[in-house]
Amino acid sequence: MQAITIQNLSKTYETGKEAVKNLSLSLEAGEVFGFLGPNGAGKTTTVKLLTGILTPTSGTCRVFDLDPQTEANRVHAVSGIVTEHAQMYDHLTAMENLMFYASTFGINRSEAKKRSETLLAEFELTDAKDQKLASFSTGMRQRLSLARALIHRPSILFLDEPTSGLDPENAQRVHQMIRKLASEEHIAVFLCTHQLRYAQEVCTRYGLMDEGTLLVTGTLEELRTSTFSGQTLSIRADRLPAGLPFVSCGDSFYTTSIRSEQEIPDLIRTLVAQGVNLYEVSVKKPSLEDIYFALTAKQTEGF
Numbered sequence: 001m002q003a004i005t006i007q008n009l010s011k012t013y014e015t016g017k018e019a020v021k022n023l024s025l026s027l028e029a030g031e032v033f034g035f036l037g038p039n040g041a042g043k044t045t046t047v048k049l050l051t052g053i054l055t056p057t058s059g060t061c062r063v064f065d066l067d068p069q070t071e072a073n074r075v076h077a078v079s080g081i082v083t084e085h086a087q088m089y090d091h092l093t094a095m096e097n098l099m100f101y102a103s104t105f106g107i108n109r110s111e112a113k114k115r116s117e118t119l120l121a122e123f124e125l126t127d128a129k130d131q132k133l134a135s136f137s138t139g140m141r142q143r144l145s146l147a148r149a150l151i152h153r154p155s156i157l158f159l160d161e162p163t164s165g166l167d168p169e170n171a172q173r174v175h176q177m178i179r180k181l182a183s184e185e186h187i188a189v190f191l192c193t194h195q196l197r198y199a200q201e202v203c204t205r206y207g208l209m210d211e212g213t214l215l216v217t218g219t220l221e222e223l224r225t226s227t228f229s230g231q232t233l234s235i236r237a238d239r240l241p242a243g244l245p246f247v248s249c250g251d252s253f254y255t256t257s258i259r260s261e262q263e264i265p266d267l268i269r270t271l272v273a274q275g276v277n278l279y280e281v282s283v284k285k286p287s288l289e290d291i292y293f294a295l296t297a298k299q300t301e302g303f
């Protein structure tokens, strides 16, 4: 069964803003899907449609075959949801927060305690379990928020900007935890973020959104080959090779476009035969950011 199926989904707010336009995509269990795009792309609106908080203007979406419109409670029973603003209680301790959420899912006290302790250990919060949330750092809050989302053992996690406000080190920790969850627990993850650089380290597949429209979906390799016809080979050498299509980039670096890495050995042999001294050879693969900007012709400032 697909974890998510979305067909021709659109949402226009009362203001007339078309936040999501004719979106279609699907997601398998165990996938970590990166739903990416700058602020305003329509990511949060999509999560709200998938979790029954908003009603679509047209089209349909299903979470494990359940309709969020008519079966929101059943969707919530199989979903863990982490949003930018973690809904937890400052005056309760970490343990009390988890116990409270467990009770809302009808989990009995002894089972809730067991699960809470395991999750607190997994998210490196055992030492802070009796501290009130008010004293937590942003990183600790985000980790507790993930623990809370997992208390009822969901089959899918919706993570909306789970690392916003975190420094790179804490963001990396959260991402490692997400990756571990997906691989060990076989949970589907729908990860919304504008931080493309981080997403590239965590996700198995991507969807790039721009102003409500899904531009492409695919694995990183698929996106690379569908967006760029070739790769860039960069060398550092003591002189510009004659008769070869290299362009000087300064500092003894030269680059050329190749269609595939199969062209590299012949090029290197030719260079060496001409007596060129080579100090570095590398292939630059386009990053998610390169792909996004190539597709939208947008500049980094958009993020």
Ligand SMILES: Nc1ncnc2c1ncn2[C@@H]1O[C@H](COP(=O)(O)OP(=O)(O)O)[C@@H](O)[C@H]1O
Pocket: 013, 014, 015, 017, 018, 019, 037, 038, 039, 040, 041, 042, 043, 044, 045, 046
């Ligand atoms: N309640 C609302 N009413 C009107 N417009 C909204 C509302 N919520 C979001 N929008 C607009 O819809 C667009 C998509 O927003 P959102 O889904 O929050 O994007 P993202 O999560 O990718 O930043 C933005 O232009 C935003 O301003």
Ligand SMILES: [Mg+2]
Pocket: 040, 043, 044, 045, 160, 161
């Ligand atoms: Mg958002």
